[in-house]
Amino acid sequence: MTIEEFQKIDLRVGKIIVAEKIKNSDKLLRLEVDLGNEWRQIVSGIADKYKPEDLINKQIIIVANLESKKIKGIESQGMILAAEDENGNLALIVPNKEIKNGSVVK
Numbered sequence: 078m079t080i081e082e083f084q085k086i087d088l089r090v091g092k093i094i095v096a097e098k099i100k101n102s103d104k105l106l107r108l109e110v111d112l113g114n115e116w117r118q119i120v121s122g123i124a125d126k127y128k129p130e131d132l133i134n135k136q137i138i139i140v141a142n143l144e145s146k147k148i149k150g151i152e153s154q155g156m157i158l159a160a161e162d163e164n165g166n167l168a169l170i171v172p173n174k175e176i177k178n179g180s181v182v183k
Contacts, residue, residue: 087142088158088182090172091117096129099149107151108132110139113179117141120153126167138170138182 094116095109104122106129119139139155146153158170172180 085142086140089139089141090136090176090178090180090182091139092134092136092178093132094134096132098124098129099151102149105149106132108157110137110155110157111178112139112141113177115179117154118152119155119157120148120151121157123157123159123167123169127169135169136172136175136178138172 089112091110091112093108094111095107097107099105099107099120102124104124106121106124106127108119108121110117110119117139138158140158141155143154143156159167160170161167
């Protein structure tokens with residue numbers, strides 16, 4: 078991948094306002110994320126690693142310029158970033174301090 082290709086990825090800071098398990102799924106959560114000037118609904122496969130109540134008001138990094146996709150009949154309007162090690166431990170990618178929602182990650 079070239080630097081020009083990478084620069085096309087729109088990474089933004091958002092704050093999780095709503096997090097809830099998706100019915101009939103062990104892994105999926107429905108998140109509502111505040112990006113400052115808009116809210117996005119994101120479906121994420123992290124329910125086996127994170128409790129919904131632990132995610133409320135947490136700032137995260139999302140990929141904001143993906144095409145919307147329906148997952149279990151729910152529209153997902155982005156993707157959260159996380160790292161996973163060889164043992165299946167998952168860590169959300171988060172800012173190291175509070176920053177304005179919608180800020181661009183460079």
